[in-house]
Amino acid sequence: MNLGILLNKHVEKLHGEREGVCVLCGNKGRGFSINKVVSGNFTAWEFLNAGTIFCETCASSYKEQKLRRKSWIANQNEIIYFKNDDAEHYLFNPLEPPFFIHIAKKGQKQTWLSLFNVPAYNKNAYMFSYENFNYGIYFEKNKAKKYLDLIKFLLKKKVVKSELYQGIFKSKTWEKALKESYEEKLFEAKEYSQNPLWMVMVDVARI
Secondary structure (H helix, E strand, C coil), X not given: CCHHHHCHHHCCCCCXXXXXXXXXXXXXXXXXXXXXXXXXXXXXXXXXXXCCEEEHHHHHHHCXXXXXXXXXXXXCXXXXXXXXXXXXXXXXXXXXXXXXXXXCCCCCCCHHHHHCCCCECCXXXXXXXXXXXXXXXXXXXXXXXXXXXXXXXXXXXXXXHXXXXXXXXXXXXXXXXXXXXXXXXXXXXXXXXXXXXXHHXXXXXXC
16 A cells, blocks of 8 residues: 555546656556656655656656645545644544545645655554655654643643744743743643654644
8 A cells, every 4th residue: 555546536547658667656567757747846856766657646646736735634535635724633533544644834845755655554653744844753642642732731821833843932931931830831842842743733733
């Protein structure tokens, strides 16, 4: 199973022109020359493997622009494009496995290609793609819930997301925390701030 197969029902089918080895899935088959599939602006070369073509299945997924521009969750039966206000919901309540989740930011980078051969099989522990990182993020449900509870607590205390993301808090943030006796929460957030899953939870958290 790979994302080309997972997404096969949800994208327009392309018909290949030549035989070769696919640079995404690694399978032998019919497809297209690499230069015919990617544009001159392509920047995700590090996600490709040794090969001579994009196979029909992988090219069909790669060429679907909505997969780059929007956040989505998919399994073989359905694909849902969602707004990032709903990202928290889908991370904690994904579709039936195998599935995959991609969270877009500017809709410019196809970082989901980094996990092309890594669909998710466990709803509580899986890899997902987040456009701001050129590598997959490991979602552990219990850890993510712990992070999210802390983030929402601090957001309700008017701590801004940029502080939570960086783990660097302004003087007035510390003063308020000391006054209201939750300064240990800031220390805890500071400890988590360099963790990629924490950063994603900060981004998707809504109160």
